Amino acid sequence: MEETLTIALGQLITGGQINFDEQLAPTIFDVDEAELAFEQAVHLTGEAYVVDGNLVVSFSSDATAKMVCAVCNEWCDVPLRSKGCHTVELADIKGDNWDIAQFVAQELLLEVPTYAECQGSCPHRDDIEKYLRKSDENSLAVALEGLELE
Numbered sequence: 001m002e003e004t005l006t007i008a009l010g011q012l013i014t015g016g017q018i019n020f021d022e023q024l025a026p027t028i029f030d031v032d033e034a035e036l037a038f039e040q041a042v043h044l045t046g047e048a049y050v051v052d053g054n055l056v057v058s059f060s061s062d063a064t065a066k067m068v069c070a071v072c073n074e075w076c077d078v079p080l081r082s083k084g085c086h087t088v089e090l091a092d093i094k095g096d097n098w099d100i101a102q103f104v105a106q107e108l109l110l111e112v113p114t115y116a117e118c119q120g121s122c123p124h125r126d127d128i129e130k131y132l133r134k135s136d137e138n139s140l141a142v143a144l145e146g147l148e149l150e
């Protein structure tokens with residue numbers, strides 16, 4: 001697994017095209033969070049070429065985030081997908097290479113949901129809902145008691 005994927009601009013400027021299909025290491029994500037981690041390879045495919053002084057990168061990427069389930073607190077896998085077409089002015093690129101791995105990592109991070117649940121719907125949800133209903137009734141009873149005291 002590669003930890004980086006750079007696009008060499010030299011051959012593109014003369015009219016070439018680069019096609020890529022790579023497995024990138026999960027270390028492309030620079031995250032240090034208690035409830036978010038990346039352990040599986042990131043699949044990245046696409047192509048890059050230069051038009052009118054712009055680098056054009058069309059890409060499709062898939063990754064798996066590990067997040068803590070909001071219901072049962074266990075780690076669960078959350079599939080992430082990002083695809084699109086990105087344009088960068090060659091004048092804005094320092095050096096002769098463009099690091100697509102960093103770009104794709106940022107795009108995938110935008111797809112991370114604010115909260116996660118096992119398989120999209122936690123099997124423990126029913127237990128929690130029962131508990132939540134009970135505590136709602138309790139707080140209602142407390143509120144009614146408060147009213148009677150006034």
Ligand SMILES: [Zn+2]
Binds near residue numbers: 069
């Ligand atoms: Zn869960």
